[in-house]
Amino acid sequence: MKPKKIEKDTESRILDAAKRIFIRKGLDGARMQEIADEAGINKALLHYYFRSKEKLFLTIFREELRNFFPRLFPVLLSKDLTPEMKIRHFVENYIDLFIKEPFLPAFVLREVNRNPSIVAQFIGEAGIEPEKLRNLLDVFATELNLTMNEMLHLMVTIVSACIFPFAGKPIIKQVLFDDNEGDYQKFLNHRKTYVADFVIHSLKGRLLK
Amino acid sequence: MKPKKIEKDTESRILDAAKRIFIRKGLDGARMQEIADEAGINKALLHYYFRSKEKLFLTIFREELRNFFPRLFPVLLSKDLTPEMKIRHFVENYIDLFIKEPFLPAFVLREVNRNPSIVAQFIGEAGIEPEKLRNLLDVFATELNLTMNEMLHLMVTIVSACIFPFAGKPIIKQVLFDDNEGDYQKFLNHRKTYVADFVIHSLKGRLLK
DNA sequence: GTCTATAGCGAGATAGAC
DNA sequence: GTCTATCTCGCTATAGAC
Known part of the structure; x- marks a missing residue:
């Protein structure tokens, strides 16, 4: 509850970036490197937080289906x-x-x-x-x-x-x-x-x- | 003009197979191996006839856009x-x-x-x-x-x-x-x-x- | 024209230092 | 938690025999 820094935590940054990339390119078209760049972090961190591309994708898709x-x-x-x-x-x-x-x-x-x-x-x-x-x-x-x-x-x-x-x-x-x-x-x-x-x-x- | 064999020529078989695979999976999702299997031929032949996956795809897409x-x-x-x-x-x-x-x-x-x-x-x-x-x-x-x-x-x-x-x-x-x-x-x-x-x-x- | 074999590269995933 | 380096595999594409 101390939002001193404007930047969000890493997990949120990853989710925001993954959302932008996956929504435009889809699961097949998206690249993990691209998502890492978009989030301003290293590729390995994506796997640290979400284990696999598929799991990261499903996290995003689930949320976007709710919006849809x-x-x-x-x-x-x-x-x-x-x-x-x-x-x-x-x-x-x-x-x-x-x-x-x-x-x-x-x-x-x-x-x-x-x-x-x-x-x-x-x-x-x-x-x-x-x-x-x-x-x-x-x-x-x-x-x-x-x-x-x-x-x-x-x-x-x-x-x-x-x-x-x-x-x-x-x-x-x-x-x-x-x-x-x-x-x-x-x-x-x-x-x-x-x-x-x-x-x-x-x-x-x-x-x- | 001698359709003695029921099977079409190789190029047609490739186009038929590519159409089925690309339409269901898209450019990103399709695999050249899958198209070759579907056509009952070797992967290398796809490149012999159409040089690249992209070129084969565009041939299909162009035709399907006409239908659309x-x-x-x-x-x-x-x-x-x-x-x-x-x-x-x-x-x-x-x-x-x-x-x-x-x-x-x-x-x-x-x-x-x-x-x-x-x-x-x-x-x-x-x-x-x-x-x-x-x-x-x-x-x-x-x-x-x-x-x-x-x-x-x-x-x-x-x-x-x-x-x-x-x-x-x-x-x-x-x-x-x-x-x-x-x-x-x-x-x-x-x-x-x-x-x-x-x-x-x-x-x-x-x-x- | 058609095949087998393989080159070459890009991508997902992991190891391990810090 | 975050990074660099690397492993491994799958895929496009090509070489070359037949």
Whole structure:
């Protein structure tokens, strides 16, 4: 409890560095030397603290998977918000998260595809309990007058619309915005209201059919 | 022109094998030995035909990027189809493509994030000309009475809704379907009509506001 | 064209001084 | 705890026989 020095302790420095490198390069692409350089320490120290590259990676991945799953499930159960407000809240916060952590979506997608069993392995620690989630979606489906099947598609569609603009940044930025970073960033900011509007319009549009 | 033997020539066998391995493991994760085994030939032959791992990879990536970009732009310009039919056509064909090549989305996303400059490098050969695309979106926006900005979001939303269910398969299958492959596959098949309906409802729903 | 054998290097991991 | 030096192995790539 005496933070006299501005620098954190070695373990924290390693974790910060490993996070930055692994998130950008993945397990296969990252180098232990690179992480050591980023942390300003020696390569051997990484092994002293975390034994192996794999163990260090899993420490990072576990934490980042927690970030990746929306922390907004309590909000969806709130009695004080209309379904419309819940959707707006969810989308805005989820996109804001990725604006702060823009490499997170591509990182998680890369690693779960490299080793799919890692999802089941850490799903519990990520704060996702399948039964609870199923229950929550059931309640929300009733509220919106949707079947469970429609609810699953809706959920995936909303999440897709939030995540893909980040996971596909290199393509979107190049193809749609002629590689202009500023235009791409503006697009991301507009997207918070656009996606919510789009979803809400769709739910209203069902009435027309 | 004498296909007496069922087996293809060596170069084709290498390309087929390399495609399977690279798509699942990426450039960093793939091993030349693995590709040689998959092709049923010796490791040295890979270098004889393609000089280096990088060159072999780029040959594969270039081709797969072509597949990744929808070949449906001519369809979007057709005068015979209503906007609604164009959207249905686009979504159905795009999802069908990924049902046939389920690892393609994760592969492309992984590699463009590893090396973003690869997009600009191959965008021309992938049959995407930015000016033409911009023009096409402009026409389509007019047809749907959308601003260009709204049109870009719409495009990204549709593509997101088609791609993410594949790129995020390990997560979706585990979290929503308790790791049941059959349920996940059913979900994908439903999705072709669901996404088109969802988008069309949204465009209609705008009228209600 | 296709193989075996091996060069050469880079990376993860460890030994041991301080 | 932190460092330097080194071990060991796996991988890309090449040499050279057939």
